[in-house]
Amino acid sequence: MTSRGAKYWSSGAIPLIAPEMLGEIIATASDISIVISLEGKILSVLVNAGHRAHGQLDHWEGRDIRDVLTEDSQPKLEAKLTLFAGGSESAKPVELNHSDGENWDFPVRYSFHRIGPDGRVLLMLGRDLRPIAEMQMQLIEAQMALERDYETQREYDTRYRVLSEATRDAFVFVGTRSGRVVDVNPAACALLGASRNDLMGSPIAQEFEGRRRAEFVEALNARALDDTSEPIQAEARRSRTPVKIVPTAFRAAGEPLILCRIDPTETGESVGSGMSETLTAFFNEGVDAIVFTDPDGVILTANESFLGLADAPQVSSVKGRSLGDYLVRGGVDLRVLVENATRSGQMRMFATKLAGEYGAQISVEISATYLSDQAHPSIVFVIRDASRLEGVRRPGVAVSDDAMRSVMELVGSATLKDIVAETTDVVEKMCIETAVELTRNNRVAAAEMLGLSRQSLYVKLRKYGLLSRDGSGD
Structure with a gap:
């Protein structure tokens, strides 16, 4: 370039360019260049020689530019043409999507420039946006791949946590x-x-x-x-x-x-392992019902015999429930069993009734053993069906021979009303003594077992001279 040309650039003026070089410069400065009239007719198309992705576009010349645009891009072009037709200028580029053929379209960002002596010709300098669009698609695909990997990682983490807990x-x-x-x-x-x-x-x-x-x-x-x-x-x-x-x-x-x-580490491994298998088989196949509970009487597990007595379908239906739910007297019996087993380590032959899932009642005898493991203490209940013994037992409350003899001696010397009152006192005293003995002198539990208020129990204890027993149990 001559010194004169350099002065043109420094002063802000454009140096004179030969007409035969202008087309080459425009084609090189952009990926695609289109000269159109204000009506939208394509007058000339120039494609960058180093950017042949578009192919040859000479067949566009003489056509309406709207014919080679997608439907969503046509309103954008109309707005630009209206603006230039009104004499205004706009340097803001516009993104237009070309469509030429059934499955071939590409986006281009155009800047519009008014040229020609009368200004009714527009030069559209376009930059192909496909590399950017491809980069955006790659970014989206990478983001989606990251999301899939994240979900997979969360799934594996959940599986690991569940396995770790179970x-x-x-x-x-x-x-x-x-x-x-x-x-x-x-x-x-x-x-x-x-x-x-x-x-x-x-x-x-x-x-x-x-x-x-x-x-x-x-x-x-x-x-x-x-x-x-x-x-x-x-x-x-x-x-x-x-x-x-x-x-x-x-x-x-x-x-x-x-x-x-x-x-x-298992101590006495040979004996212990064999004994463990034997006890497990006894628990699963034994004829007596066996129930393991926590110190509050909540069932941890039970064998098939207990499920049969309770009419329960499976172990999961009884786990987590209180054993008192299956006793006729509910929490009263359970409290007596738990407190005595916890206090003395065991309780034997507690007679009560078991209530099944559907209301059926059966007489049972319960023995309880407290396992005082410091980490996981529990209570084992062995429940035996006692319904077959009901037929051979005499009905009513068992009365001692001395009590019966004293009642019989009243016949002839007292009225029937006095004899019945005496008999009632004898039976009442025996029931109170039995309840106090079963509850280990816990008078609150004894009152609940007998269906009495605490005050009424104290009155009857005083009446029969039973207050002198050691320990209050309150």
Whole structure:
């Protein structure tokens, strides 16, 4: 360029350009250039030689530009043509979608420029938007792929959490470098005697007696690399439970971890395992109903014999319910059973009636044993069907021979009214004595069992000279 041309650019003027070079410059400056009249007729089409994605568009010349636009782009063009026809100018570009053929369309951003001596010719300089549109589609697809991966991760995380909560195996995830607990399931929390919040992030070595962090982590790594070695023997510091640890090394997201499966060490393994199988078979197949409850009498599990007595379809229908729901006297009987079993460790041959799911009642005898495990105390009820014995038992309340003899001696020396009153007093006294004995002198429970108020029971105790018994039981 001459010094004269340089002065044109510095002064803001445009240097003179030869006509034969103008078309080449316009075609090179844009991806596609179209010269149209104000009526929309295409006068000329120039395509950038380095951008041949459009192909040859010479067949557009002489056609109405509306014929090569999609329906949604035609109103945008009409607005521009109306603006220029009114003598106004607009430098704002417009995005138009071309359509030429059945399945071929592409977006272009055009800037409009008035040219020609009378200004009735417009030059449309276009930039192909397909690379941007393709980039946007790739971004959308990447976003959708991320969403799918996120949902998949959430699904796997949910499965892991459910499995962690439901499994009976105790396991702890430990960071190999830090030696700290990364995750722990509820079974491991119960075995180690600590809550999840206390274990998370704490050194795993401090949960076992006499273990140092570095040495313990090295032992876990060595055992994880050698499948033939024996499990690591240790004792849980909080629960004082002997355990054996089986570690497995792996990597997750590049982070080395150790999965520690923790099992309680069984003492007397040969005898204990055989006895455990025998007791399990007795529980499942025994003729007497057996029910395990928590200290409040809420059913934890029951065998098939109890389901038969209670007319219950399956174990899940009775789990979580109170045993008192199946006793005719409800909470009164349950309180007597639970309090006596908790206080003395057991209670034998408690006679009552069991009510089934559909109201059927059956006479039973219940024995209760309190299992005083510090971590999970429970009560075992053995319930025996006593309905066959009802036929051989004499009806009514059993009366002692001395009481019967004293009543018979009244015949001839007292009126029938006095004899009945005396008999009533004898039976009433025996019932009160039995209730007080069953409740271990718990007079609140005895009053509920007899259907009396607490004040009425005290009156009758005073009447029959029973207040002198040791302990109030209140």
